[in-house]
Amino acid sequence: MRKLLFILLLLSTSAGLRAEDGHQLWLRKQQAVPVKVVSSATNSPVVAMAKQELQQGWRGKAGASVSLTLKKDKAIKYDGFRLIPNGVQATTEAGLLYGVFEMLRRQQTGQAVSEGLLNPSYEHRLLNHWDNPDGSVERGYAGQSIFWRKDNALVTTAEDKTRWQQYARANASVGINGAVINNVNASQLILTPEYLVRVKAIADAFRPYGVKVYLAVKFTSPALLGGLKTSDPLDPAVAAWWQSKTKEIYKLVPDFGGFLVKASSEGQPGPQDYGRTHADGANMLADAVKPYGGMVMWRAFVYSPNDKDRAKQAYNEFVPLDGKFRDNVIIQVKNGPVDFQPREPFSPLFGALKKTSVMPEFQITQEYLGHAIDLVFLSTMWEECLQSDTYQAGTGSTVARCTDGSVYPQKHTAMAGVSNVGLDTNWTGHDFAQANWYAFGRLAWNNSLKSAQIADEWLKLTFYGATAPQSAAPKYAADWNTNFLAPVKQMMLDSRETAVNYSMPLGLHHIMSATRGHYGPGPWWAPPKMRADWTPPYYHQADSTGVGFNRTRTGSNAVSQYHEPLASQLNDPQTCPDEYLLWFHHLPWDFRMKSGHTLWEELGYHYDKGVQQVRQFQKVWDKAQPYVDAERFAVVQYKLRSQSGNAVQWKDACLLYFQQFSHMPLPAAIEPPA
Ligand code: GCU
Numbered sequence: 096m097r098k099l100l101f102i103l104l105l106l107s108t109s110a111g112l113r114a115e116d117g118h119q120l121w122l123r124k125q126q127a128v129p130v131k132v133v134s135s136a137t138n139s140p141v142v143a144m145a146k147q148e149l150q151q152g153w154r155g156k157a158g159a160s161v162s163l164t165l166k167k168d169k170a171i172k173y174d175g176f177r178l179i180p181n182g183v184q185a186t187t188e189a190g191l192l193y194g195v196f197e198m199l200r201r202q203q204t205g206q207a208v209s210e211g212l213l214n215p216s217y218e219h220r221l222l223n224h225w226d227n228p229d230g231s232v233e234r235g236y237a238g239q240s241i242f243w244r245k246d247n248a249l250v251t252t253a254e255d256k257t258r259w260q261q262y263a264r265a266n267a268s269v270g271i272n273g274a275v276i277n278n279v280n281a282s283q284l285i286l287t288p289e290y291l292v293r294v295k296a297i298a299d300a301f302r303p304y305g306v307k308v309y310l311a312v313k314f315t316s317p318a319l320l321g322g323l324k325t326s327d328p329l330d331p332a333v334a335a336w337w338q339s340k341t342k343e344i345y346k347l348v349p350d351f352g353g354f355l356v357k358a359s360s361e362g363q364p365g366p367q368d369y370g371r372t373h374a375d376g377a378n379m380l381a382d383a384v385k386p387y388g389g390m391v392m393w394r395a396f397v398y399s400p401n402d403k404d405r406a407k408q409a410y411n412e413f414v415p416l417d418g419k420f421r422d423n424v425i426i427q428v429k430n431g432p433v434d435f436q437p438r439e440p441f442s443p444l445f446g447a448l449k450k451t452s453v454m455p456e457f458q459i460t461q462e463y464l465g466h467a468i469d470l471v472f473l474s475t476m477w478e479e480c481l482q483s484d485t486y487q488a489g490t491g492s493t494v495a496r497c498t499d500g501s502v503y504p505q506k507h508t509a510m511a512g513v514s515n516v517g518l519d520t521n522w523t524g525h526d527f528a529q530a531n532w533y534a535f536g537r538l539a540w541n542n543s544l545k546s547a548q549i550a551d552e553w554l555k556l557t558f559y560g561a562t563a564p565q566s567a568a569p570k571y572a573a574d575w576n577t578n579f580l581a582p583v584k585q586m587m588l589d590s591r592e593t594a595v596n597y598s599m600p601l602g603l604h605h606i607m608s609a610t611r612g613h614y615g616p617g618p619w620w621a622p623p624k625m626r627a628d629w630t631p632p633y634y635h636q637a638d639s640t641g642v643g644f645n646r647t648r649t650g651s652n653a654v655s656q657y658h659e660p661l662a663s664q665l666n667d668p669q670t671c672p673d674e675y676l677l678w679f680h681h682l683p684w685d686f687r688m689k690s691g692h693t694l695w696e697e698l699g700y701h702y703d704k705g706v707q708q709v710r711q712f713q714k715v716w717d718k719a720q721p722y723v724d725a726e727r728f729a730v731v732q733y734k735l736r737s738q739s740g741n742a743v744q745w746k747d748a749c750l751l752y753f754q755q756f757s758h759m760p761l762p763a764a765i766e767p768p769a
Pocket of ligand 1: 233234279280357361396434462
């Protein structure tokens with residue numbers, strides 16, 4: 096049986112062999128009824144798509160007439176729209192398309208298509224692809240790149256085009272309107288004329304869906320490609336090189352979105368190599384794209400081996416530059432101050448940069464959350480970050496409001512997610528990882544949406560009627576709601592906390608295996624001469640006196656980068672939330688927790704709870720069998736079994752490892768590792 100499942104799993108990841116359903120994502124073919132579309136807009140490619148979607152997906156009144164109207168309306172922001180009686184009204188063509196997708200989503204999920212104004216929270220809603228020109232994907236778990244490949248790299252085939260269109264359509268259906276199509280660890284190759292031809296082909300395929308192409312660029316491109324002696328941003332020849340390169344790009348791609356830059360970060364070149372600041376570098380590029388309406392997304396993911404606390408560096412480097420950036424620069428900040436860990440407090444840069452546009456960057460691909468093996472619905476994690484109060488402009492200055500223009504008059508607003516898409520036939524490796532792509536889009540459109548609603552929508556769109564005709568009797572709907580929707584939704588909503596429990600509970604972070612590509616535990620990993628800030632012991636600091644990173648005022652003082660009253664709350668172990676305890680404190684093993692347990696016991700309970708929770712997920716999924724096609728059922732079941740093993744490994748490895756410092760027995764309720 097095990098063997099059979101393994102073979103099934105192998106088949107599932109090789110392109111072309113998956114069930115149609117997995118391939119279609121949340122956009123399954125509908126049993127549509129006729130609809131008449133009336134449009135005042137000229138029949139541009141975007142409007143044509145909107146019409147086509149309506150005709151393919153309409154499940155309202157048969158023969159209804161639906162209007163798509165372009166009209167001036169001050170209340171409509173960006174590419175938002177209004178649902179009006181029997182139609183959509185917008186100020187942009189993309190708005191019409193989003194309005195259509197909204198109507199169809201409501202029909203398909205059984206909600207009323209009521210009237211209302213729907214504006215996006217952010218102007219730019221982007222996926223970042225960490226795809227390399229050779230087709231590999233950094234931290235990708237769903238196969239090779241959909242954009243690049245090694246052989247015949249630059250020949251655009253009909254299959255390429257179809258895939259890019261399907262991808263863009265999926266993005267448009269959740270309001271994603273931009274994609275950075277190459278890795279932030281950028282190769283200069285991307286800016287060569289040969290590659291730009293393919294960039295143009297991709298942009299052409301995206302355009303009818305309102306998705307713009309952006310490129311990640313290597314800061315030393317002027318020297319590497321242009322033969323210049325330097326890439327110093329203040330050198331006029333360097334600025335001129337970027338201007339002429341930008342012109343070349345816009346000639347090919349008139350609606351090109353702009354540049355994403357990882358500079359002076361993790362060994363990537365940047366302005367600091369020339370004694371310049373992030374602002375000098377970003378502004379030089381911003382000036383180049385400005386005449387065309389382009390943006391520069393400049394990442395704040397910076398840290399160096401010399402820093403005593405990596406979590407502090409971005410704030411230290413960027414806060415002094417507040418107000419020094421051009422208005423078409425946005426600082427792209429990871430949700431937490433370290434690196435996409437299963438749980439981090441929000442980055443203190445949110446709200447602290449008051450005169451500079453700032454955008455959140457989330458990671459959709461599950462680098463630290465179980466790759467495409469573990470089932471982890473990330474929406475709750477993003478919701479937690481977005482709803483965190485920074486207090487930077489008084490109570491209620493949430494990360495969401497500090498980045499969407501509600502608190503500060505940002506010229507531009509945006510949100511980015513590091514994509515989990517690859518060539519796998521189900522696009523994302525794990526069938527449930529599709530939900531993370533979906534959730535990212537939904538939250539970028541509306542940053543106050545609740546994860547429960549997102550999971551509900553996704554499950555209905557993806558699975559309702561998978562094993563029965565969609566028009567099935569009311570009995571099917573009732574059974575489906577009780578036996579599938581409710582338990583599976585709960586599993587999704589619990590899954591992130593579960594992953595935290597079995598991997599890095601109570602504020603532990605960065606203790607994963609380095610040798611297995613960040614999958615599984617590795618709290619001991621610290622080879623001689625390795626950069627300390629790349630090793631887990633730097634982060635957990637376990638010793639006989641206790642465990643955790645002291646970031647309080649007596650330690651690295653990272654707490655002071657947060658605004659009061661948060662700084663004081665985090666600084667005191669009695670008031671610091673358990674979730675962040677060992678992020679901010681080094682505490683004795685017998686520290687008394689709010690629960691009454693010692694810290695050591697509490698750690699044990701969390702690890703054990705995580706294991707129990709995954710076992711519970713397995714039971715939930717086993718019962719879901721009647722409602723899922725055989726293929727997806729078996730693969731998810733197999734993956735849950737692997738996840739269960741992973742959880743046990745985490746628990747055993749971490750408790751055994753930490754026990755050599757705590758010298759305490761495992762709590763009685765927890766079985767000792769086998
Ligand atoms: C992490 C990740 C890298 C990535 C980096 C980044 O460190 O492991 O693969 O390049 O983040 O976000 O730039």
